[in-house]
Amino acid sequence: MKASNMKFSVVIGLILGIAINVIPSIAHAQESMDKLWGDRVVKLRAENAERGQLFDEGNYAMFVHWGLYSLLGNEVDGKTYYGIGEWIMNPRMAGIPVEKYKQLAGQFNPTNFDAKAIARIAKDAGMKYIVITAKHHDGFAMYHSKACDFNIVDATPWKKDPMKELATACREAGLGFGFYYSHNQDWTFPGGNGGPNTDDQGNPATFDDYFEKKCVPQVNEITTEYGPIELVWFDTPGNMPKEYVQQLVDLVHKNQPRALVSGRAGHGLGDYQTLGDMEIPHENIEGMWESVDTTNDSWAYAWYDEYWKSPKEILERLIACVGRGGTYMLNIGPKGDGSVPQRAVQTLTDAGEWIHRYPQVIYNTDASPWHHTLPWGDVTRKDNTLFLCVFDWPSSGKLYLPNLNTKIQSAKLLIGQDAIPVTTNVERNWVVIDLPPQAPEKLASVIQVTLGSEPIVDPVWALDPNMETEVLAEFAEVEQVKKTRKRWMEKFGEWKAVVHAHGFEKGGNASLEIDVHEPGEYNVSLTYAGTGRLVWKVEIEGGEKIQNQQNSSHNYQTFPIGWVNFPKAGRYTVSAKCIDGDIPSASLKAIHFEPME
Missing domain, CATH: 3.20.20.80 (Glycosidases)
Structure with missing residues (x-):
């Protein structure tokens, strides 16, 4: 046998030897991955x-x-x-x-x-x-x-x-x-x-x-x-x-x-x-x-x-x-x-x-225990495992998961079939996940969080310390205000829909319970429709009140109202009301809170 052929045979033998030892573990890993991924639906x-x-x-x-x-x-x-x-x-x-x-x-x-x-x-x-x-x-x-x-x-x-x-x-x-x-x-x-x-x-x-x-x-x-x-x-x-x-x-x-x-x-x-x-x-x-x-x-x-x-x-x-x-x-x-x-x-x-x-x-997943989207993305669930789908990667390197009352066993940042462990800390029922500065995925990155038992979550709307939080009027409690579903067409058959707060009467308001993790200044904007210039008032129960006049639109544009201060962490009731202008035309879709650095 020539030396070159012998060398080739030795290399092949080494590769085969490694493969014989590695294949069972790969097969076992793939079997575990398939089970995790809900193989009966995937395949x-x-x-x-x-x-x-x-x-x-x-x-x-x-x-x-x-x-x-x-x-x-x-x-x-x-x-x-x-x-x-x-x-x-x-x-x-x-x-x-x-x-x-x-x-x-x-x-x-x-x-x-x-x-x-x-x-x-x-x-x-x-x-x-x-x-x-x-x-x-x-x-x-x-x-x-x-x-x-x-x-x-x-x-x-x-x-x-x-x-x-x-x-x-x-x-x-x-x-x-x-x-x-x-x-x-x-x-x-x-x-x-x-x-x-x-x-x-x-x-x-x-x-x-x-x-x-x-x-x-x-x-x-x-x-x-x-x-x-x-x-x-x-x-x-x-x-x-x-x-x-x-x-x-x-x-x-x-x-x-x-x-x-x-x-x-x-x-x-x-x-x-x-x-x-x-x-x-x-x-x-x-x-x-x-x-x-x-x-x-x-x-x-x-x-x-x-x-x-x-x-x-x-x-x-x-x-x-x-x-x-x-x-x-x-x-x-x-x-x-x-x-x-x-x-x-x-x-x-x-x-x-x-x-x-x-x-x-x-595939084969259930609804989010938060019952709604979160500012950075959304969540699906399989038994005691949560999949956090992050569409807006936090520049601070910290992802906030509000009001999760179940102990976390592990958290991993998934990159295809690879996984990198990430650190989690609990601050007043908020889980803070430490992340790398760059998102691993262009479209959406996934963090897998494994819990010790069934997830217990308070789905109250919470203000994210990193990014703007939009809270829909659909989730508001209304008093002397109507809350109904409205549908219209932009072009024939191109349906748009909104659950809006409207029909504001004197003293009427749409109020929301808000959980604030980091106190401080937040810029408040409203998404609304109406006729002409409307005056809106936003107030924190027992705290600041702001009001401003802005023009209206027929198709729900967002207009700034002003800054408010939440002096400490905790729960607040925030209300919005239309107080002047063509009040019967006022239609509120959402309130936005953007943390000011």
Whole structure:
């Protein structure tokens, strides 16, 4: 044997010897890590999931709005309509006549549709199932329906059933699959809500005609011809009678015993609660629920809409939903040719890379014991382990965890699969964690805190000594003031919402209990809407009072009021009231406290 070959053999032998000794420990470490991360969800294939498991423990899903409307992309006869694209036919958008709209099917040839690519995007994003529009309000079936020839196979030159392809792609990828179905509205079928009131022969058509001839047969089709599905996502029940909804729910459960029915079915007959469009809750919600959101502003493709959520924003909204105890379903809108906008793919993939590094934060976790976000980020929980997701890294090197009344066993700063122990100190029920000066992650850094027992937390709002604390009026106690939920559209279908304090009467106020860890000066600002210049007063019970006049806005801008001093650590009641100007127009969204150095 040559010397060089002998040297090579010795090196290989050493490597193999090391590997033999190291592999068992690596395998044991990986096994422990998988157990920690909730391996049954991370690696779970849809066909092995229990009923509702992907929803309840997977916590993250893909919504897909794709249909005939995608071909238009919100442009009709050279005019752009701003708003959600799937409503383009409706009189509140372009008002396209039924026959003219149906003619679009002859131009629909989505040759760039790639079911495997969409499944791969969802999987790379960290999502656990896909729900796609089988039929939206326009009545066009995106699958081969025998109940109506206005469908993608019979009415288009493409002649393919994309739902068959996507169902197969999801099964191959181990993802769950489900359908959106608009069960009440149908703008092109006689008798459907919003549709023609006569049939092709001019005979009167009723909702029963639509329900019996199209709705029930199509729900039967999508629940029998595409293999196992995770859920059926009904939408906009309107004034649909309860017995009709019950019939559809029973049909889904009969054909797909493992499937869930969305909360939008109506009459409280869904298997879980669905929040309003684009609604991210601010306080923990009990039970099974979901939030549905979009990667930009429109659900369906709109040619002009390039306002994409950044990877950080996606993670903030996802973790906020998981931290409040729910599931997040995030939508993409493929183009008319079937392709997915590249910027949507990129932002989902970038967020997904983070999720694949920290799956323990998202999957099979429970709500935060603080019940709301914290100034630096949010918290998810698995048994006695807390995952602190830090979006705003403290420049002081100290992270404050208020009013945790359970003993900490250990705390680690996670860097992928590595972990660095960090020091914790307790100061008046506040845990102070010492951190390095630089955040290890660009999007969000994770600190794993292991407790000795179940977390016991006082969720009172606490002022962070490092950074601004925003306290929503939603959490305020009101006296001679109303506190209600308000929703409005910026563009058509682009919903905004706020729980606001309004209707201020003489002597009325919105008050909050605040925990102050570090006494001193804090700059106070208010986020509010109203008409003209308003005078607001902010006061600490038994302490300072400040008031100031600022202009108003219709969409909740933030205006400074002044400085206040908290003379010592402890609990304070802080109140806000509108005292002059167009008081009936005053609408308070939040109070902000920024520590002044």
